[in-house]
Amino acid sequence: MPLLDEFGQGLDFGDYVVAVLPVTGGIAFALADGRVAMGAAAPVVVHDGGLLSASAYDGAVVSGGEDGLVRLTRTDGDSQTLADFAGRWVEQLTAHPQAGIAAATAKTAHIVKPGQGVVRSFANPATVQSLAFDPKGKRLACAHYNGVSLWWTNSQAQTPAILEWKGAHMLVTWSPDGRFIVTAMQENALHGWRLDDKSDMRMGGYPAKTKSFDWAGKGRWLATSGAQSVICWPFADKSGPMGKSGLELPGTGGLTTVVAAHPKSPFVAAGFSDGAVMMFRLDDEAELLVAAPADAPVSALAFSGDGNQLGFGREDGSAGLLALPA
C-alpha cells in the first residue's frame, strides 16, 4: 500500500502547486493562482494574478508574483508585503536565514529583508534564471545565459565574479560544503564548477531538462530530476563527480520531475511525471512508494524542517501530506 494511504491524507487545491515548503510546525503549499495553504488549512490569497516563485524563510513562506510583490506569509495566515517591484514579474526567489531573501526581476537580483525592503540590487548581464546563496549567505549565485555571476551579499558596489560557460543556465545550486556550484542547462545536461580552481564538469545523459535538484546525505549526493531514474551524482570526493557515474534510483516508469532531500537522514523523495511519489534510502537504495500514479505530474515536494512530514503537490492541484513512520 502506498505510504500516503496509510499515514497521510490526500488534498485538492484546485490549482498548480508551484512549491511545497517547510514552515513552522509543518509544510506549506504555494499555488500558481496566488494562494498559499498552510498544511491542510484553507488557502489564503497572497498575490493578485499569479504566484511565480516561493521559498521558505523564517518558518514562513516568502513568495513572488505577477503583481511584482514579494510577500511573507506566516503560518497563522498573516501576510505582508516585503517589496514592490511595480508590476515586474518576480520569477525567481530564494532565501537564507542570515542573508535574507533574494528575488529577481529580469536581469536584476535584489536582496530583500523584512522591515528594510530592498537592501541591495545587482545587475546581471542577462535575465536571472535561478538564484542560490552559498551555505553561509555571504554570496549569491545568479544563473543566466552564458554563466553564473557571484555577488557578495553585503556590498553594493562591486564587479561580480563570473563563472562562464556557453549556453543557458536555467537552475543553480551551491553545494552545502561551499565547494561546488552546479547548474542545469537548457540542453538536458548539468554543468558544474569546482570553485577552488574553477574547473568545469559536465553531467549528461538526461532525456529531459533537469528542473529540480537537491543535496542529499549531508551533501554527499546531488539528487536530480530529468531522467526516469533519480540520478544522484557523488560529491563527497575532492573532485566531485568527475570521471564517475551517477547513482540511478529507478522510479515508476515516468520521468522524475522533482526531488527533495530529507534534512537529516540520507533519504531522497522524488515525484514523477506519472503522478507517483517515491522515497529512496541512498545507503542501500531501498525504495518505498509514497503515492500511486495519478492524473497529473508531480510539480513540487518537500520534507518538513524536522523531517517528520512529507508534502507533495501536482500540476492539477492534487496534493498529499503525510507523517513519516519512525
Add this chain to the structure above:
Amino acid sequence: MQGEDMSQIPVTVLTGYLGAGKTTLLNRILTEPHGKRYAVIVNEFGEIGIDNDLVVDTDEEVFEMNNGCICCTVRGDLIRIVSSLMKRPGRFDGIIVETTGLADPAPVAQTFFVDEDVRAKARLDAVVTVVDAKHLPLRLADSKEAEEQIAFADVVIVNKTDLVSPAELAAVEAAIRRINPYAVLHRATRGDVPVTALLDRGAFDLDRILSLDPAFLDNGHDHDHDHHHHHEHDHDHECDEHCDHDHDHDHHHDAAAVVPNVIHDKGITSVSLQADKPLIGDLFLAWIQRLTQERGPDILRLKGILDFEGEEERFVLQGVHMILDGDMQRPWGADEPRVSRLVLIGRNLDARELAADFQACVA
C-alpha cells in the same frame, strides 16, 4: 505542432518593421468584442492593456543552443513566460507575442519546435507580419530583417494602403509574393483586419499550401512530409572533466543572386515541390535531414504534407533552419488527392536541384 491537440494553447507571433503598425493592429485585436482572453508578450509597454488580457513585458533574449545545430536559437524569455502561463491552463484563450521591429523571427519560431516544455503546452499558430505599403521597398533594400519577417509569415498585413497608388501597391504585393507566395495577404489602412484572419488559424495553413494552384508558383512541384529530428542523448550518466563543446555559430546571410526587379530585395525565394506518386519515407527523411543539416542557414522555413508509400496517414513536416518537426498527422481523406507537397523558403535555393533530389525519393 499541427494544432490538433486542444490542450496546447495557440500562439500568434506578430512581427513587422518599426512603424509598420504592429501596435495599432494589436490594440485592434484586443479591443474587438471577440470574448476571448489573451496574454500578450511585448518588448515594452505601449498603450496596450485591456481588461481580461494580461500584458507581459519582456526583454527579448536569444539563446544559442549547444546542440551542434548552427542557427539553432530559441527565445529564453518565451520559454520562461509560456511555461509560467501554462501552469494555469484555461486562463487564456491564446498568447500573442509581439516582436521588436528588428527581430529575427527564427528564434521565436524555433522555440516552439525545440523546447520540449513549450512544445507540450503551446503551438505556434501563425506568424503574422505587418508591412508598411509605403515604406516596404526601402526596408527591403536596407535590411535583411524586413525580408525575413515576410519569409516567415503565414499571414502578411499590407498596412497603410491608403498612402500608396494602385501601381505602388501592386509592386509591393508582387515583392511580397516573390519572397513568400504562400502567405495569406490582407490589405489594411490602419490595421483593420478581422481578428479571425489572424488568430487561432490552427492547422489550416499547412493545408492551404496544398490548395494553392501550382501554376501560380514559378518553380516545379513538390510536397513534403515531416519527421522527428530530435537531438540524440547519450543515456549513460557520466561526468566528463573537460567537455569542449565549441562549435561555430556562423550565420550565413549572404546575398543570393537576385532576379532583377523593381523592388530590391536580398534574394529570398521559394521553391515548391510536388509528387503525385508516393514517396519512400526513409529516402525522403534521409534527404531532408541531410539538406537541412547542410543548408540549414539558408533555409528559413519549410512546410510539407507528404504521402509515404505503405502509410495510410499524412506525414506533415515543418522546419526552421536546421530544426525539423514532423509526424503522422491523420489518415488521408477518401476524396483527398494523395499528393506530396513540400515548400521551402530561403536563400540560394536551386529549384532544379531540389526538384531532382525530391523526385529521387518517389517510390
